[in-house]
Amino acid sequence: MNISTSNLTLGYGDFIVLKDINVTIPKNKITILVGSNGCGKSTLLKTMARLLKPISGKVALGDMDIFERPSKEIAKELAILTQSPDAPSDLTVFNLVKQGRYPYQSWFSQWSKEDEDIVEYALEKTGLSDIRNKKLSELSGGQKQRVWIAMTLAQQTEIILLDEPTNHLDIKYKIEVLDLLKHLNQHEGRTIVMVLHDINLACRYADHIIAIKDGKVYDEGNPIEIITEKLINDVFDINAKIIECPLFKTPMCITYQNLSI
Amino acid sequence: MINRKITELTLKSNKSKFLFLIGLIFLLIAFFFASLLLGYIKTDFNDLVNTYSNYTDSIEQIVIMTSRMPRALTALFIGASLSVSGLLMQILTKNPMASPGLLGVNSGAAFFMVFAYSFIPNLTQNYLMLFSFVGAALAVLLVYALAGGIRGTIQTFDLTLAGAAISAIFISFTQIVLYKDQKTMEEVLFWLTGAVEGRSMDALFKVIPIMLISWVICFLLAKRLNLFSLGEEIAKGLGLNIELLKLQIILLVVVLAGASVAVAGPIALVGLIIPHFTRFLVGSEFKWAIPYSIVLGAILLLSADVASRFIIFPKEIPVGAVTAILGTPFFIYIARKAENK
Numbered sequence: 001m002n003i004s005t006s007n008l009t010l011g012y013g014d015f016i017v018l019k020d021i022n023v024t025i026p027k028n029k030i031t032i033l034v035g036s037n038g039c040g041k042s043t044l045l046k047t048m049a050r051l052l053k054p055i056s057g058k059v060a061l062g063d064m065d066i067f068e069r070p071s072k073e074i075a076k077e078l079a080i081l082t083q084s085p086d087a088p089s090d091l092t093v094f095n096l097v098k099q100g101r102y103p104y105q106s107w108f109s110q111w112s113k114e115d116e117d118i119v120e121y122a123l124e125k126t127g128l129s130d131i132r133n134k135k136l137s138e139l140s141g142g143q144k145q146r147v148w149i150a151m152t153l154a155q156q157t158e159i160i161l162l163d164e165p166t167n168h169l170d171i172k173y174k175i176e177v178l179d180l181l182k183h184l185n186q187h188e189g190r191t192i193v194m195v196l197h198d199i200n201l202a203c204r205y206a207d208h209i210i211a212i213k214d215g216k217v218y219d220e221g222n223p224i225e226i227i228t229e230k231l232i233n234d235v236f237d238i239n240a241k242i243i244e245c246p247l248f249k250t251p252m253c254i255t256y257q258n259l260s261i
Numbered sequence: 262m263i264n265r266k267i268t269e270l271t272l273k274s275n276k277s278k279f280l281f282l283i284g285l286i287f288l289l290i291a292f293f294f295a296s297l298l299l300g301y302i303k304t305d306f307n308d309l310v311n312t313y314s315n316y317t318d319s320i321e322q323i324v325i326m327t328s329r330m331p332r333a334l335t336a337l338f339i340g341a342s343l344s345v346s347g348l349l350m351q352i353l354t355k356n357p358m359a360s361p362g363l364l365g366v367n368s369g370a371a372f373f374m375v376f377a378y379s380f381i382p383n384l385t386q387n388y389l390m391l392f393s394f395v396g397a398a399l400a401v402l403l404v405y406a407l408a409g410g411i412r413g414t415i416q417t418f419d420l421t422l423a424g425a426a427i428s429a430i431f432i433s434f435t436q437i438v439l440y441k442d443q444k445t446m447e448e449v450l451f452w453l454t455g456a457v458e459g460r461s462m463d464a465l466f467k468v469i470p471i472m473l474i475s476w477v478i479c480f481l482l483a484k485r486l487n488l489f490s491l492g493e494e495i496a497k498g499l500g501l502n503i504e505l506l507k508l509q510i511i512l513l514v515v516v517l518a519g520a521s522v523a524v525a526g527p528i529a530l531v532g533l534i535i536p537h538f539t540r541f542l543v544g545s546e547f548k549w550a551i552p553y554s555i556v557l558g559a560i561l562l563l564s565a566d567v568a569s570r571f572i573i574f575p576k577e578i579p580v581g582a583v584t585a586i587l588g589t590p591f592f593i594y595i596a597r598k599a600e601n602k
Binding site: 046049050051070071072073074075076079080081082085086087088090091095096099100102103105155 | 484487488490491492494495497498499500501502540544545546
């Protein structure tokens with residue numbers, strides 16, 4: 001299933017953040033939204049996950065308007081992990097991951113063997129099986145983030161949206177989380193859409209980048225094709241020299257303000 | 262903030278949570294009997310049995326039937342309801358200091374009660390109760406509307422602000438009426454401190470079924486409340502209708518806290534302390550937190566009421582004053598323990 005937006009205008013009250021956005025998120029790929037602070041990339045992500053209502057325009061999941069379908073049905077096709085979520089710290093890993101099964105439960109069908117198996121799978125994928133009974137307060141930042149990702153995995157959706165999943169993480173955990181998402185994309189064909197701050201990591205992990213500037217999509221496409229010194233300068237308002245990453249052959253930006261400091 | 266405070270968890274497995282709950286229920290029953298038997302007029306277990314099997318109109322039996330039984334039931338149901346509504350308020354506002362009073366429940370009820378006392382003479386107890394319940398509900402309705410409930414999305418921060426504003430207005434209205442009418446002041450002072458005695462069985466039987474039903478509804482919402490505690494965006498992403506849930510929470514608080522304050526006046530602290538103590542014991546899983554707050558809230562108010570008969574014996578003091586004396590040391594202990602962890 002594809003997510004696409006048509007003439008999407010977003011904002012808060014009278015304040016317009018994004019205007020007439022038309023994008024289609026490629027299926028089974030990793031799409032990364034980039035742009036400077038406050039450009040509206042998180043707003044766009046949340047609207048695509050039906051957390052925010054647009055001022056005008058549409059978000060379609062498949063060929064249906066996302067706001068016209070029951071929210072619980074959407075939750076079986078699309079999962080969203082918002083930025084730095086905060087759960088009660090006495091919850092155990094297992095009890096948090098298990099919440100991902102909510103869309104599949106009703107008054108009549110309660111917790112089943114299938115739910116149990118899927119939570120098991122999510123714990124295993126994220127390497128949390130051994131610490132399933134630990135409380136959130138006992139975990140490191142990287143582990144906590146993996147627990148939240150496990151919860152979205154338990155939702156068993158084709159599409160996963162993440163708002164800055166590496167925020168506040170040490171460099172090691174940043175890579176760990178992004179590698180996990182890449183793995184989910186490559187081995188299970190999940191469509192992943194995320195907002196990332198770090199342009200170099202975005203270039204390394206993205207199949208598709210959407211760069212946002214001044215309330216519009218500045219450019220979109222494969223990082224190798226679209227990331228140029230001009231784009232960095234226009235979108236982030238900083239000078240850059242672009243070289244090829246020696247490891248991943250993706251664009252790497254060396255940013256600077258002034259060459260003679 | 263609320264999430265970080267609660268780090269201590271003494272009961273881990275479901276089995277220990279269940280067994281401890283059973284233990285607490287026995288404690289509750291013990292306090293219930295203590296409430297029926299202890300007081301200025303000495304009674305024993307035989308008097309209690311005879312009151313309901315072999316009624317002879319003795320002074321002991323009259324006291325048990327007309328005074329202590331309604332009083333014990335009032336303490337039980339109101340303690341439980343106040344503490345559950347406090348739990349709901351804390352989850353709704355994500356504020357560990359929240360209690361039902363934050364929505365304007367107490368001030369609305371107080372104003373309507375004082376107004377009715379002062380301007381409509383010879384009202385029966387049932388009508389006074391109804392009046393203060395309407396006041397509580399009206400205050401919450403105003404708070405809800407101010408916080409954006411009408412346009413469909415309420416912000417919990419706005420809810421807190423609107424609650425403080427509406428409360429302030431109702432409190433000053435109440436003060437104006439009391440200032441104008443000194444006689445009313447003396448009569449309602451006891452109610453305004455919070456009191457569980459002097460309620461008729463008849464009035465209680467109107468309130469108790471409503472409270473029982475509300476407790477059951479809370480329990481049915483437990484799973485959704487768990488989801489809500491993960492934050493509004495996460496809950497929404499999982500397909501929960503959070504605006505509906507917020508409305509349900511507010512309605513439950515109106516019914517539980519509104520009915521409580523209508524019957525017994527604004528009893529302080531139960532709705533603040535017990536939810537903390539509950540989470541300290543069993544964590545934030547609502548299928549446990551709800552029954553624990555019901556039982557612990559009932560125990561606190563029953564024990565406070567029994568204590569209120571002996572602190573300045575033979576005179577009694579309002580139970581609202583005692584809950585603070587009993588509850589505060591506990592509260593400080595838990596708060597400190599949670600912080601040190």
